[in-house]
Amino acid sequence: MGPLGISGEIGEAAATALRLLASADPELLGIVALSLQVSLAATALAALLALPLGALLALARFPGRGALVLLVNAGMGLPPVVVGLLVYLLLSRSGPLGEYGLLFTPTAMVIAQTILVTPIVAALSRQAVTDLLEDYREHLASLGLRPLAAVPVLLVDARFRLATACLAGFGRAAAEVGAILIVGGNIRGHTRTMTTAIALETSKGALAQALALGFVLLLVVLSVNLAAAGLQRVARRLEG
């Protein structure tokens, strides 16, 4: 396909994307809603685990801390298909958690994405708290606050970088396809998300449809980031 062909495809896809959105196609809206639901839930769960973990890794000194930091940093590069496969093995009928019947449900997708997002948020928040502590260390010591007692102060003061860490995690979740394809199964109306739908349309050769979904996905991610930026502006204004 020549350059003209590509731009033709892109133009057609953009038009299709707008048409799909304008028509408020219920199937598309369902796919968008499920994608958002799964990725936001996974990001929220990951944040609950990773923010305290990141603070702990920045502040506490214990044997094996260096190895754990290395592990968490390396975890940012976890291949989604591998995570999907491991969660699949855990949740499949013969697996240790098979009795709960979670395979091919949105819950399974949330579990897989939480595993993918947690190391990203933990590693970035550890670095954010470490940098802040460098700046605050003597002042906190002068006030008589030991580092662990200062966790609330540090988490509040690192809030903007922590928010960015969560956004990076959300970006990872919203963009990945390997894990949720394996544990969700891409079942129409049940576990089909934007990325799995894009993979399906591409494999069917419906490239315009796939690209259109791609545009919608980009729009959704952009909207979430815009909303977060707006919230940060409001927060900065409120703090004076």
Added chain:
Amino acid sequence: MIGRLAAADGAEPAPLLPLEVEGLVVEAGGARLLDGLAFTLRPQRCTVILGPNGAGKSLLLRVLHGLVPPARGTLRWSEPDPTLRRLAQAFLFQKPVLLRRSVRGDLAVALSARGVPRRQRRARIEEALALVGLDGFAGRAARSLSGGEQQRLALARAWALRPQLLLADEPTASLDPAATRAVEAILRDLRARGVTVVMSTHDLGQARRLADEVLFLHAGRLLECAPADRFFARPVSAEARAFLAGELPG
């Protein structure tokens, strides 16, 4: 909160000073950074630590505040309890460390860490900001203030903690002359309110304006410990004479 110091509510604190220092040695990486210091710190004065760069001025202040442990020597404080000693001190850094919060929020964290009850904090904050001429700044972001305003805020925070001893490390080193005068006026004010001030400076004019006593450090050794008038009129050591003549790097 774990590690928070409990402040005796309304009780008259025991005196922190005098402090008798004997044979104080601080080492790092095989080098002796403070070498056998001995002096007495008496209350209700302004003691200025003078000396060229690298003499150990900042380090001595940090040792006094408990931020750096000495390798050898004794610091005999009038107050034996280290927790209560910390409560009776405040530290002013050359570059103020301000939190990423509002002016009010920054002061509130300090008061909370020192165990000042919530109901007393607002009044303390307002009074401290008024003392340094920052009334009306409570809602501003602390880090958006100018350099001089930031150091005044750090002074307000120090005063809000009601210290007996204020340790100040080159508090005006990065300020313009007007901001320097403002900080000096506040230091004199705190001194008049009974706060003992120990500060380092490389500004001889400032030392003449503020000092009751001078500690002159050179290469980690205490060469002079004298009333300011005597030190400036008749320095004993050759190093101090050279320093006063501007022949040693400030």
